[in-house]
Amino acid sequence: MNDRERDASIDLILSRGLVKPKSAAAVTREMLRGLGLRFIFWDTAYSIIFAVLTLAPIAAVLLITPTERHFTVAFALSPALFLLITAFAETAERAGALYELKRTCRYTVRQITALRIACYSLAGVVYCAAVTAVSANSGAELVRLLTLCLGSLFVCAAASLAVMRNLRRRWVNAVFAAAWLFANTALPARYGAEWETLLSGVPYAVSAAAAAAGIAALILQLKSMLTEALPYADA
Amino acid sequence: MLTLNNVTKNYGKFTALDGISLEFTGGVYALLSPNGAGKTTLIKMLTTLIFPTSGEILWNGDEIVKLDARYRGVIGYLPQDFGYYRSHSPREFLRYIAAVKCVPRDAARRKIDELIEVVGLSDVRDKKMRKFSGGMIQRVGIAQAMLNDPQILILDEPTAGLDPKERVRFRNLISSLSKDRIVILSTHIVSDIETIASRVIMFRDHKLMTNDTPAAICDSLAGKVYETDNLAAITAPYLALTERQDGGRTITRFACESDCSAVAAAAAPNLEDVFLYVYRDAV
Numbered sequence: 001m002n003d004r005e006r007d008a009s010i011d012l013i014l015s016r017g018l019v020k021p022k023s024a025a026a027v028t029r030e031m032l033r034g035l036g037l038r039f040i041f042w043d044t045a046y047s048i049i050f051a052v053l054t055l056a057p058i059a060a061v062l063l064i065t066p067t068e069r070h071f072t073v074a075f076a077l078s079p080a081l082f083l084l085i086t087a088f089a090e091t092a093e094r095a096g097a098l099y100e101l102k103r104t105c106r107y108t109v110r111q112i113t114a115l116r117i118a119c120y121s122l123a124g125v126v127y128c129a130a131v132t133a134v135s136a137n138s139g140a141e142l143v144r145l146l147t148l149c150l151g152s153l154f155v156c157a158a159a160s161l162a163v164m165r166n167l168r169r170r171w172v173n174a175v176f177a178a179a180w181l182f183a184n185t186a187l188p189a190r191y192g193a194e195w196e197t198l199l200s201g202v203p204y205a206v207s208a209a210a211a212a213a214g215i216a217a218l219i220l221q222l223k224s225m226l227t228e229a230l231p232y233a234d235a
Numbered sequence: 236m237l238t239l240n241n242v243t244k245n246y247g248k249f250t251a252l253d254g255i256s257l258e259f260t261g262g263v264y265a266l267l268s269p270n271g272a273g274k275t276t277l278i279k280m281l282t283t284l285i286f287p288t289s290g291e292i293l294w295n296g297d298e299i300v301k302l303d304a305r306y307r308g309v310i311g312y313l314p315q316d317f318g319y320y321r322s323h324s325p326r327e328f329l330r331y332i333a334a335v336k337c338v339p340r341d342a343a344r345r346k347i348d349e350l351i352e353v354v355g356l357s358d359v360r361d362k363k364m365r366k367f368s369g370g371m372i373q374r375v376g377i378a379q380a381m382l383n384d385p386q387i388l389i390l391d392e393p394t395a396g397l398d399p400k401e402r403v404r405f406r407n408l409i410s411s412l413s414k415d416r417i418v419i420l421s422t423h424i425v426s427d428i429e430t431i432a433s434r435v436i437m438f439r440d441h442k443l444m445t446n447d448t449p450a451a452i453c454d455s456l457a458g459k460v461y462e463t464d465n466l467a468a469i470t471a472p473y474l475a476l477t478e479r480q481d482g483g484r485t486i487t488r489f490a491c492e493s494d495c496s497a498v499a500a501a502a503a504p505n506l507e508d509v510f511l512y513v514y515r516d517a518v
């Protein structure tokens with residue numbers, strides 16, 4: 001095989017796409033450089049403002065929660081910021097007039113959404129820490145409550161992402177958020193003190209393991225959102 | 236080359252397109268059909284927004300859905316309902332779309348200035364789009380579709396809602412953009428494409444009926460189109476096409492299978508005649 005032929009066959013292989021797919025980290029770097037945070041979060045400002053405005057009265061419940069229910073409330077509210085933002089922002093994205101056009105562009109809606117979700121999760125952690133700080137009555141409780149909150153946040157985030165990716169319907173994120181809120185009102189309403197006892201009795205090893213599993217599931221999903229080749233470009 | 240092999244699209248039990256086979260090599264392809272014929276359905280399949288129920292769509296021999304980003308990198312698309320950001324200027328909006336299309340920043344900057352010039356929006360490039368007319372928005376739409384210098388430019392009813400002056404401007408624009416690429420545009424307005432289309436594609440009953448040059452399509456009616464101001468004199472069965480006023484008389488253009496040259500003036504068929512003739516019983 002001479003050089004010419006070798007180049008031609010390399011070109012052929014490249015054109016067939018048999019090149020090693022880019023890693024999620026490489027894609028992220030490239031997108032941060034090309035799009036920047038401004039374009040990644042383009043057109044999401046209103047959704048985020050609405051999410052925060054909606055969160056305010058919900059989070060205020062924390063301040064008036066009686067001590068004997070604080071695990072229940074902290075557990076319910078720790079994923080609230082994440083769920084509200086995704087519910088507002090991703091629903092608005094799918095309903096937006098430009099959604100169709102965006103789905104025909106080279107960077108997929110899925111890739112851009114993955115980066116946004118990663119940021120929302122980080123914001124969720126900060127919010128969780130705040131929830132814990134407000135709710136904990138003692139230093140000993142702090143760690144237990146924090147791991148429980150983080151477990152709640154990440155399991156919820158991973159689950160909501162899985163539901164979003166598999167159903168691909170316009171309202172999934174909003175329905176998921178509503179379902180979480182409903183479950184966390186219904187369970188305490190039905191079981192009251194037992195639910196609080198159950199939550200406060202969860203050892204930190206267990207909630208930390210749940211948080212770790214949630215983080216792992218979330219990262220795996222975000223990685224595949226960034227790199228996978230699917231026939232469609234939806235999130 | 237973009238190829239459709241026996242592509243069928245069903246929505247549930249309803250067949251929107253049935254066994255379509257087409258080849259696009261270069262030039263302007265006009266999808267000309269009445270409402271509901273399946274133009275948007277075809278275009279959405281070509282842009283990977285929906286998938287054929289059966290059959291395949293190939294770009295240079297590879298299935299477009301398998302090519303994924305590599306295929307989306309070569310298309311430019313203007314949707315039928317083009318959404319835009321009211322509170323942004325065309326320049327900002329184009330910067331955003333260029334970034335999502337993965338056009339490198341410096342190249343994008345140059346391309347944006349160039350395209351804004353081409354579509355004639357230089358004066359308003361930093362004005363908010365809120366105050367733009369329909370024609371101006373549509374020109375922003377074309378510019379965004381052209382950002383990645385697409386090999387396939389797909390426009391779904393780009394002239395809907397434009398005034399005659401904008402239509403002419405638009406025709407010239409398409410014509411100038413069609414060098415070295417495939418342009419696929421849908422419309423149900425004959426005059427939009429009569430002069431610029433290299434091929435006209437027509438569907439009927441959700442099947443491909445015609446795929447030919449405008450001249451050849453007009454030829455299919457040669458010798459069958461006449462004009463008269465006295466329709467009552469025509470005894471053979473005919474199909475009235477269009478009417479116009481001429482010095483107080485009403486001239487009717489009609490198509491007739493038999494020779495009417497004794498009672499009416501023969502006329503050269505145009506694309507509009509063919510359209511009206513072909514879709515005569517379509518409601």
Ligand SMILES: Nc1ncnc2c1ncn2[C@@H]1O[C@H](COP(=O)(O)OP(=O)(O)OP(=O)(O)O)[C@@H](O)[C@H]1O
Binds near residue numbers: 274276315
């Ligand atoms: N998502 C859908 N579900 C069911 N039927 C659909 C769907 N989309 C389109 N159709 C039907 O398929 C047919 C073709 O629709 P399409 O939008 O492709 O037509 P069109 O040629 O673009 O029409 P127009 O000129 O009005 O834009 C129509 O009868 C329409 O009702």
Ligand SMILES: [Mg+2]
Binds near residue numbers: 275315391
């Ligand atoms: Mg249409």
